Structure formats: C-alpha cells, structure tokens
Amino acid sequence: MVYDEENHVSSVGLSEGVKNDIAEAIRVHSPIPEINIQLDLAEAYRVQHEITALRSPEGTDGIKAGVTAKAAQEYFGLEHALIASLYASSQHDAAASLPYVPGRKLECELAVRRIGKITG
Structure with missing residues (x-):
C-alpha cells in the first residue's frame, strides 16, 4: 500500500490510520508502508514522536x-x-543472542x- 497526500494527510499531518499502520509494522518487524508525503523536519519529528507513542506506550x-x-x-x-x-x-540483555534469519x-x-x- 502506498500512502499519498491525496488520501491520507490532514492539515496537521498523517492520519491516525497511517500512523497506526506504521507503528504496527515497526512492532512486528515488517516493512513500513511506502509514504509519498512531503514533511519538513519539524513535522517529521512530530510525527515520529506520535508513532513512537503508539508503538511503545x-x-x-x-x-x-x-x-x-x-x-x-x-x-x-x-x-x-x-x-x-x-x-x-x-x-536485550548484554548476553543476548539473536537467531540467524536468512536475509x-x-x-x-x-x-x-x-x-x-x-x-x-
């Protein structure tokens, strides 16, 4: 799915649905949806904090x-x-080991x- 400015952006940034989709993708380690939206750095950091709050309450x-x-x-x-x-x-703990995953x-x-x- 590709999110673009026509369907998934409000006047204050990304829609809640898009932010939830991104947070869930991060949580389950799946690819983040493609987003074709222009944000300035301040807007991007604000959205990042909102997604972080959803991903890691x-x-x-x-x-x-x-x-x-x-x-x-x-x-x-x-x-x-x-x-x-x-x-x-x-x-992870300092002594943690991670399983081999191809790719x-x-x-x-x-x-x-x-x-x-x-x-x-």
Whole structure:
C-alpha cells in the first residue's frame, strides 16, 4: 500500500490510520508502508514522536543517531544526522543472542541509554 497526500494527510499531518499502520509494522518487524508525503523536519519529528507513542506506550529507553555518515546524508539530501527512539520493549540483555534469519542485515550503532527522567 502506498500512502499519498491525496488520501491520507490532514492539515496537521498523517492520519491516525497511517500512523497506526506504521507503528504496527515497526512492532512486528515488517516493512513500513511506502509514504509519498512531503514533511519538513519539524513535522517529521512530530510525527515520529506520535508513532513512537503508539508503538511503545510503555515509553522509550533512550535515543539513537542515524545517517551519521556525510555520504549518506548527501544521498538523502540531509544536512545533519537524524535522531530516533530506542523502544523499551526492544532492549536485550548484554548476553543476548539473536537467531540467524536468512536475509536479516545487522547495523552497528552507538546508542545512548537514558537513566531517569529528562526534564527542562
């Protein structure tokens, strides 16, 4: 399914149905629906926070940086890295092992784990 501006966007962003579809795809590790919608960075981060709240109502455990390589930023037309949430329910113990899944790709990332509330 492809979501586009004609059918799935309100004046304040993505429809609740689209956000729920994205959150569910993230939760069950399936491909995220294709979205052909233009958002500025502030709108995109707002939608990201709304989807994170749907995906992880128990909260998050921290943040991560993505698209940190200059070449990747140029490829995607970005001027800086992006920030995303680490879902509390996706955390693994340090000694965890993951089963081999054909076709699964792993990406090494640096993550910051939040301990306690952030205020201010």
